[in-house]
Amino acid sequence: MTGTEITTSSRGGGLLAAALMAGLLAALTAVLALAAPQRSFLHLATNLSNAPERWSGFADIGVSPDGDRVAVVWPEEYQGAGAPRGSVMLRWASESTGSGWSSPMLVFPGDGDLCAAQAAVAVTGTTAHVAYITWDPCLSPEAQAIRYEWCSLQPGGSCDNQVTVLTSTLLGAGDPGFGWVDIALDAQGNPHFVYDYFRSEGSEDVGTVYYTWLEDGTSRPEERVSGSDRSGNGPAIAWSNGHVHVVWAEEPYGGSGNYEIHYRRRTSGSGWEADNVLSQQGDTYPPRNPAVAAYSDTVFVVWDMGDDCQEVGGEKVCTRFSLAYNYSLDGGANWLSEWHEVGTDGEMTQDMIFSSTDADDMWEYTRCLQPTVALDGEGRPTVVWHVNQGSEDWPDYDVKYNEGLTVTQFGAVWSSKNGEFLSQRTGGQSGSPVVALAPVTSPHLHVAYLWSDMDEVGQPYGDWETYYDSNEYGSYPKVYLPLLFRNFVGGET
DSSP states (O other): OOOOBOOOOSOSOHHHHHHHHHHHHHHHHHHHHHHSOSOSSOOSOEESSOOTTSEEOOOEEEEOTTSOEEEEEEEEEEEETTEEEEEEEEEEEETTTOOOSOOOEEEEOOOSSSEEEEEEEEEETTEEEEEEEEEESSSSOSEEEEEEEEEEOSTTOOBOOOOEEEEEEEOOTTOOEEEEEEEEEOTTOOEEEEEEEEEEETTEEEEEEEEEEEETTEEOOOEEOSOSSSEEEEEEEEEETTEEEEEEEEEOOSSOOOEEEEEEEEETTTEEOOOEEEEEEOTTSOEEEEEEEEETTEEEEEEEEEEEEEEETTEEEEEEEEEEEEEESSTTSOOOSSOEESSSSOOOEEOOOOOGGGGGGTGGGGSSOOOEEEEOTTSOEEEEEEEEOSOSSSOOEEEEEEEEEEEOSSOEEESOSSOEEOOOOOSSEEEEEEEEEETTTEEEEEEEEEEEOOOSTTOOSOOOEEEEEOSOGGGSOOOBOOGGGOSOTTOOO
8 A cells, every 4th residue: 555755844933834734634534533543553563672771582472362552571581690680571462452562661670680581471361471580699590480470461460479489499509590481361361381491411402391280379289391311402282172282392412313393282180291293303413492372273383494414512503494394283283294394395405504613692593594483263273483695604594484385284385485575674584473363353464573783793792572463554654754753652653
């Protein structure tokens, strides 16, 4: 849809300026009323953190089932009093209130003694449910915990500050500890959690995946999900039709072996079913970073697969990646006999080399492709990921997405061979996207990602900010306003 360009002149007296401004407002109102989609929420790229002195950690996004509330959480980390601090922040927006994005809400106030490392969110009704990992103390943690609390997504609302400690531990010698937590809600709004814990075994870190949940506010016993003879990591969780769906990656340790993507289903009252291996590859094509979405009887899993891999610092490092998927149409009971690639050309996607020495330069945010997936009301998937369109020395990371047009018992048909660009941030680096959909009411995407102004490899601690974006930018009129009217609430022009 074509926008309307509005210009003004600086010449003339105060009355003329006032008349022009009045005309601008009237024209803007008319343009938006006639041309814009009939929604009160602006689906525009928005800097949610807007805190260049405090870089953002991995963000997460959730949308309520009716599509009315969207919430984004992220840790905000900075140096203070000689030690890093990490607080958990939340902002939300609503279709019905029309008030744009809320002011930042403090979920957890980090300090040098206790800080947050990673957070996840799920939304139901007007409530956001948040889980996050804490380190104690920040600089050299001796203890860790996974905590949960909820926040009100209503005007004037806040977080309850009634923290539930889901699990806690004193770190063993050399143990990295908790690495990742994810959250999903059941039909009654009870939160379910998966997380991994890494222990040190000689020169290797070995991970185990665990699950727990709250029922009517009461914590349930922790349950082990992954096996005992391999290293499990990077779990993700979804809930649908009475089933908990969990996926994770497994890597060999103590010798050679396969890299795998695992799936397990849990039914209330029946416990966990058998482990299902969705992908098994050698160390020359390792699958990693799985994500899962479920709606009705469709369960969809995506991950990235590396190529051109080598050992760097005791870790398998790859320079090229592709996206893969598998799915079930009967609630996780049966899966495609073979995994498939997202898109139709089967080509690998160029990515940047990552090594352990780059961690201090914050390039972990653009590691691999880190895909995520969401389903619409017909069980069709949308996959979102980041990709380097530049080179290793001069990377250009952007966020892309691909929509599944149909899903059958044989495979999915995708809307694009290589995906479409989503991020409106044409400069800098856009990475680590997370997608959410409201399948009942609307097909448009809600995506949170990190953006940095870093231009080259090796620039330390770039300005990583948390952004919101959607795939509906082209549906809105591009109205060019005088500088006086820029920086309006709800988006960027």
